[in-house]
Amino acid sequence: TMSSAWGADVSHRGGEPGFIELKDEKLAMEDYSGNNMFNTLGNIAQYPACGLLVLDFNTGNLLQLAATAELEHKPDGRTLWLTIECSRLFRRVQNS
Numbered sequence: 145t146m147s148s149a150w151g152a153d154v155s156h157r158g159g160e161p162g163f164i165e166l167k168d169e170k171l172a173m174e175d176y177s178g179n180n181m182f183n184t185l186g187n188i189a190q191y192p193a194c195g196l197l198v199l200d201f202n203t204g205n206l207l208q209l210a211a212t213a214e215l216e217h218k219p220d221g222r223t224l225w226l227t228i229e230c231s232r233l234f235r236r237v238q239n240s
Contacts, residue, residue, distance in 0.1 A: 164198075171196075172223050172226075188213045188224070189215065193212060194213045195211070196226065197209075205234060206233070207233055208231065208234065209226070211228050212226070
């Protein structure tokens with residue numbers, strides 16, 4: 145139904161430090177075994193507006209990004225490209 149078509153889809157992406165790279169003024173994430181959460185492929189193709197939340201476990205800070213996503217299909221895999229539209233940094237409040 146139309147009402148169910150407008151829900152949110154939340155999928156975890158993760159990896160070792162550096163799995164998100166800055167290339168050509170865009171963020172790039174390779175799809176690799178273990179992520180395999182690309183049930184969002186259809187959603188991204190139809191509705192490319194997306195968000196990304198980056199957690200810094202060392203500082204407690206959060207980086208919230210609003211972006212437009214593109215998928216690149218290659219013989220050796222897929223890449224998700226994000227063009228950042230807006231960003232917000234939330235710093236952890238230090239207790240004195």
